Amino acid sequence: MSELAIRPSIGFVPAAEPFEGRHLIDGAWQGSADGATFERISPSHGVVVSRSAQGSAAEAEAAVLAAERAFDAGVWSGISGKERATVLLKVADLIEANADRMIELEVLESGKPIAQARGEVTGAADLWRYAASLARTVHGDSHDTLGEDMVAMVLKQPIGVVSIITPWNFPFWILSQKLPFALAAGCTCVVKPSEMTPSTTVMLGELLIEAGLPAGVCNIVLGYGEPVGSVLAAHKSVAMVSFTGSTRVGKMISEVAADTLKKVALELGGKNAQVIFPDADLEAAADAVVFGTYFNVGQCCNGSSRVIVHKDIAEAFVERVVALSRKVRFGDPMDEATQVGAIVTEAHNVQIHKHVEAAQVAGAKVVLGGGPLNVDGLSDQFYQPTVLIDVSAHIGAAQDEIFGPVLSVMTFDSLEEAVTLANSTDYGLSAGVWSDSVHTCLEFSRRAEAGTVWTNTWMDGFPEVTFGGAKQSGQGREIGRYGFEEFMEVKSVVMRIGNTRARWVTDTNEE
Numbered sequence: 001m002s003e004l005a006i007r008p009s010i011g012f013v014p015a016a017e018p019f020e021g022r023h024l025i026d027g028a029w030q031g032s033a034d035g036a037t038f039e040r041i042s043p044s045h046g047v048v049v050s051r052s053a054q055g056s057a058a059e060a061e062a063a064v065l066a067a068e069r070a071f072d073a074g075v076w077s078g079i080s081g082k083e084r085a086t087v088l089l090k091v092a093d094l095i096e097a098n099a100d101r102m103i104e105l106e107v108l109e110s111g112k113p114i115a116q117a118r119g120e121v122t123g124a125a126d127l128w129r130y131a132a133s134l135a136r137t138v139h140g141d142s143h144d145t146l147g148e149d150m151v152a153m154v155l156k157q158p159i160g161v162v163s164i165i166t167p168w169n170f171p172f173w174i175l176s177q178k179l180p181f182a183l184a185a186g187c188t189c190v191v192k193p194s195e196m197t198p199s200t201t202v203m204l205g206e207l208l209i210e211a212g213l214p215a216g217v218c219n220i221v222l223g224y225g226e227p228v229g230s231v232l233a234a235h236k237s238v239a240m241v242s243f244t245g246s247t248r249v250g251k252m253i254s255e256v257a258a259d260t261l262k263k264v265a266l267e268l269g270g271k272n273a274q275v276i277f278p279d280a281d282l283e284a285a286a287d288a289v290v291f292g293t294y295f296n297v298g299q300c301c302n303g304s305s306r307v308i309v310h311k312d313i314a315e316a317f318v319e320r321v322v323a324l325s326r327k328v329r330f331g332d333p334m335d336e337a338t339q340v341g342a343i344v345t346e347a348h349n350v351q352i353h354k355h356v357e358a359a360q361v362a363g364a365k366v367v368l369g370g371g372p373l374n375v376d377g378l379s380d381q382f383y384q385p386t387v388l389i390d391v392s393a394h395i396g397a398a399q400d401e402i403f404g405p406v407l408s409v410m411t412f413d414s415l416e417e418a419v420t421l422a423n424s425t426d427y428g429l430s431a432g433v434w435s436d437s438v439h440t441c442l443e444f445s446r447r448a449e450a451g452t453v454w455t456n457t458w459m460d461g462f463p464e465v466t467f468g469g470a471k472q473s474g475q476g477r478e479i480g481r482y483g484f485e486e487f488m489e490v491k492s493v494v495m496r497i498g499n500t501r502a503r504w505v506t507d508t509n510e511e
Helices: 057-073 081-097 099-110 114-137 171-185 199-211 225-234 247-260 282-298 314-325 346-361 415-422 438-447 480-485
Strands: 005-007 019-021 023-025 028-030 037-041 048-053 141-143 150-158 161-165 188-192 218-220 240-244 263-267 273-276 306-310 329-331 365-368 386-389 406-412 430-434 452-455 488-496
Touching (some): 019 199, 048 099, 048 199, 057 161, 057 218, 057 225, 081 099, 081 114, 081 171, 081 199, 099 114, 099 171, 099 199, 114 171, 114 480, 161 171, 171 188, 171 199, 171 240, 188 225, 199 218, 225 247, 247 263, 273 415, 306 314, 314 365, 314 386, 314 406, 346 386, 430 438, 438 452
Parallel strands (some): 019 048, 161 188, 188 218, 240 263, 273 306, 273 430, 306 406, 386 406, 430 452
Antiparallel strands (some): 023 028, 037 048, 141 150, 365 386
């Protein structure tokens, strides 16, 4: 334990009064009709940091109907792209102006390091600005080669009311991968944040009002998946559900949504692999593996929880990874120097440890970590950086999304075997390949069953570049132009020029 880079509590004292969160329905802030509330206890500091209205089916229903009225009235869907873009750009400016208070509360609710939270909140403003550019540039097609008396257009129009259900691990960032793009398309929305990290979504609601978003265009309902999430997934007035979370819940949403055949966009789990060839820059690759394993305490669908390394370099590469892992700074999330914070709940911390124990029973060996982590002055919701070797492709450590700071190491002999191992899970969110050969990188990238493949890097992302998964990692796309068009319906308009249509019923029909 002493060999790890542990940073003790810096003595930060949260505000005496928890943040109070309410629902935003039809432009008005309100509590729940029954007065119910719920609290969030900081996973790192062990104190209540927010108290939120606990929504019921009644609040979810009211929010959907408000969004439907706003959409039908055209207060947002009927205005120009320029007008929508103007509001979105104001929101981006307001995010930057209010970042500090949002960052602190995100740290306290999620347990992530403050430096990471700062990057997410301030970086999210760029997503809003890019979405604003799409609001002004969306266009369809025209067909002027159908004959002298015909012309056709393909229009792209907002799909309608969108339910947006977001997770706890990147609450503000993932919301900003969805909401501004839906708004740019002209949709109206109902947002349900995770009950573990609701407050930055509420803060964003305040900024939307300040930016001039009309009442009912974006509604926020706080609470739990049952009943709020269930209503948002099943309601007949909802045209689309955009969900980020576990594959298990994503399947449930798809099943419920099928009753009304609404569109479903899902960004789900991952068991992502980085494949390391002998000709790679091994120092850079080892650093990327460590980053991919411990970023957000491994509570990241895009984390690289598997490394598949060539047998000729496996032992030396693992030594590099372990040495670097010992230098990663775990500890107080309010410390600017901390790189890895707390596990989101005590129950999840226990579950991570069960995965590690099961891996050892299945034959894997722990070469670093393997248990809970004690940090002076803080809660007990921390877990050690953990590296498993001798991991067989069929065991849980290679197949299941552990969602913690746990790396499973496998080895390969040939590119063919590397591709097979990388594709050997039910997931297909992302993958990575490290090699100096462009031919190796390109062949692996084309054959990897993943929505994103990084070559000689890991987890670089841009608003312009779309994101999403294959297989059981989801369906549909987020961000980029492809993600924007998820919120559009395509309509064909066929026009005859002049009175040139040949009559189907003629005088000869009387004979």
